[in-house]
Amino acid sequence: GENVEQHPSTLSVQEGDSAVIKCTYSDSASNYFPWYKQELGKRPQLIIDIRSNVGEKKDQRIAVTLNKTAKHFSLHITETQPEDSAVYFCAADTGTASKLTFGTGTRLQVTL
Amino acid sequence: GAVVSQHPSRVICKSGTSVKIECRSLDFQATTMFWYRQFPKKSLMLMATSNEGSKATYEQGVEKDKFLINHASLTLSTLTVTSAHPEDSSFYICSAHRQGSNQPQHFGDGTRLSIL
Numbered sequence: 001g002e003n004v005e006q007h008p009s010t011l012s013v014q015e016g017d018s019a020v021i022k023c024t025y026s027d028s029a030s031n032y033f034p035w036y037k038q039e040l041g042k043r044p045q046l047i048i049d050i051r052s053n054v055g056e057k058k059d060q061r062i063a064v065t066l067n068k069t070a071k072h073f074s075l076h077i078t079e080t081q082p083e084d085s086a087v088y089f090c091a092a093d094t095g096t097a098s099k100l101t102f103g104t105g106t107r108l109q110v111t112l
Numbered sequence: 113g114a115v116v117s118q119h120p121s122r123v124i125c126k127s128g129t130s131v132k133i134e135c136r137s138l139d140f141q142a143t144t145m146f147w148y149r150q151f152p153k154k155s156l157m158l159m160a161t162s163n164e165g166s167k168a169t170y171e172q173g174v175e176k177d178k179f180l181i182n183h184a185s186l187t188l189s190t191l192t193v194t195s196a197h198p199e200d201s202s203f204y205i206c207s208a209h210r211q212g213s214n215q216p217q218h219f220g221d222g223t224r225l226s227i228l
Contacts, residue, residue: 034216041203041222041224042221042222043205043219043220043221043222044156044205044219045219046216049216089155089156098144098209098211098217099146099158099161100146100158100217101158102155102156102157103155104154104155105153105154105155107153
């Protein structure tokens, strides 16, 4: 089955700096890669996603890049703000029954 | 966006009790619902995939007799934790998806289950 690895597990940046979180996946059939933000005790919230026919996608301060050959994808957050502090999860989906495999999560702390 | 309602949000009960958690898609027909379990500071682990009108597909290591899943309609799936014990304490989250749509999974708010 699919295996998704995520790094780093924790990340601390100063407000205004950029944050980058990286994930790798094992199943070359995976074709959908969402990123979720989860605050303590809350539901995961989809913040951005990318499909395998696209190499990069951007939404304001958030961008995701995908390298299908290397089987890795990354989340980039620019001009970080304290409210960006949360746990971020990447995920991969082969498209079969839309079954998501999640990464291990990255705890992002944005300090003032 | 799509709304998925999960109830209850918090349950505290004695060991041996069976607990039912409901997951409802409020504004779309969910052909598939997923049930996840999340331990503190850990990732979401898929427990089972539930398709409307058929038996759930359980992930390896998940006891189907322990975690009963019913998906009787396109808007409701239930997870029953039978004879719960302290090790079943966890955060359970459902998500709903319409097969064939280009929409992502929509998550419920989760249920924090504490077994004393």
